[in-house]
Amino acid sequence: MLAGKRSFSVCSRTMASKTPVGFIGLGNMGNPMAKNLVKHGYPVIVYDVFPEACKEFQDLGAQVTESPADVAERADRIITMLPSSPHAKEVYTGGNGILKKVKKGSLLIDSSTIDPAVSKELAKAAEKTGAVFMDAPVSGGVGAARAGNLTFMVGGVEQEFNAAKELLTCMGSNVVYCGEVGTGQAAKICNNMLLAISMIGTAETMNLGIRLGLDPKLLAKILNMSSGRCWSSDTYNPVPGVMEGVPSANNYQGGFGTTLMAKDLGLAQISATSTKTPVPLGSQAHQIYRMMCAKGYALKDFSAVFQFLREEESL
Template sequence: MGGHMAKNLLKKNYKLTVYDLNKSAVSNLVEAGANSASNVAEMSREVEIVISMLPSNQHVVDVYTGENGILSAAKKNVLLIDSSTVDPSVSQSIASQAKKDNLRFIDSPVSGGINAAKDGTLTFMVGGSNIDFDYAKSILEAMGSRIVYCGDIGMGQAAKLCNNMLLAISMIGTAEAFNLGQKLGLDAKVLANIVNSSSGKCWSSDLYNPVPGILPNVPSSKNYEGGFGTTLMAKDLGLAQSAAIRTQAPIPLGSLAHQIYRTIIAHGFSNKDFSVVYQFLKGKN
């Protein structure tokens, strides 16, 4: 995700300094015109804006607040944009620490997946001050087609967790429906044509169908490679579960989706796209 986002910034003639533990990711961006840094502190020291895209709560905490982290190195008044998906409380905590260091922070998680990152059509869900949102908007527009202001710090994360929980639930439902249809002898493409022009239509069926061969450019037709991994979906559902417990919000389907994706991982699908739930329901490892 971050690599594609960075390439879109380069295409819009932004000057980038990049860092990643994945050396090949850095090499690809250097070949595209970026400068590289040897660590997070070096990357943060001379730039006007920092954009992070990281896997989990702890990664974000370590990169921002750890020894030689972003907060220790960035210049005063630099804008920090975190596009990771984390617990809203993590964003709120980092924003509070950033403010003490005279730094600005917004949470800006994304929706749309690998293809949208590549095409520059991501949706950004932003939490922070109106001033910082306005300042960041042109940067985010270089990577996305829809930039939505969600409210105070953490509200971008709240929107993302709710969206991903719904996505997981709808993907499981889509996979169940298509598996049942085929068990009954119905052609999957016929069912897709009906569902996508009827009341069952949803993103999981229409634009990201989990059945191989229905859509050519989605992970299900590429052996479930690429896309949004089951491990990341389980992580996001875990964050939603924690938020629901903290706020005492009942999420029976969200909780079940979390358990299903954890089970999928235990059955060896951890490196596959989350639409592989279709194969899991069919009983294929």
């Protein structure tokens, strides 16, 4: 019986917790995440489409493989961190994908941010091979990845959550169970959509207030003690001079890039379209970050929308 096999495998995995862990996708985020696994004593088996990305891990003692399928042959716990839905499809279900050689009972954790509908597809495909797939996208950027304090939002079979958590806590300080497969992605997409809306809202509100004669610091203070308060106004204010230690104090460098926000809003848009959910401000936020990307803001922090909106008209 499948369920029986699965719980057995979970058992064996847990017992041998320092058996090798596969890691696929060693980019800006994957690199420090995988290193944190190494630091916690896990033997790591890596793959990246760019061989040079693996080199550093070879020096750390990791096994380097030739394909996702190879990783799946050697490790029964695998974490993937990939840039988009098509990449994830290829790594899991492609010709040399994980599912070609995955062992029954393996635990597959995808930390990419992708369309929740794709997560569900991959979970179904994994189930057919007897493996368990969970989506576990992260919140927090490269800094949090290095420091090991990412937040993971996890979707999948609840019985497997503890097994996933064991690994994810090596890389994050916060591991939240969200529900069935795809809900990790859903939670992330939802948070970022609301974040984008409230950031743009904060930027246009601060700009309007300034033009109406209010001092920006005073306005921020008033908002933050009132019902307009939000994370973008009280923790990450987009107006230069209002707060220290945020991207707006540093010419919008660092932080969470506009192009990444535009990507997440695109995913929100696709999910809203397929579920026929009206998201009037979310769709407008998507358009605004899209336009910003085209106007040279792609690599600036997403709070640069204040700069985008504030420019004075001139003839």
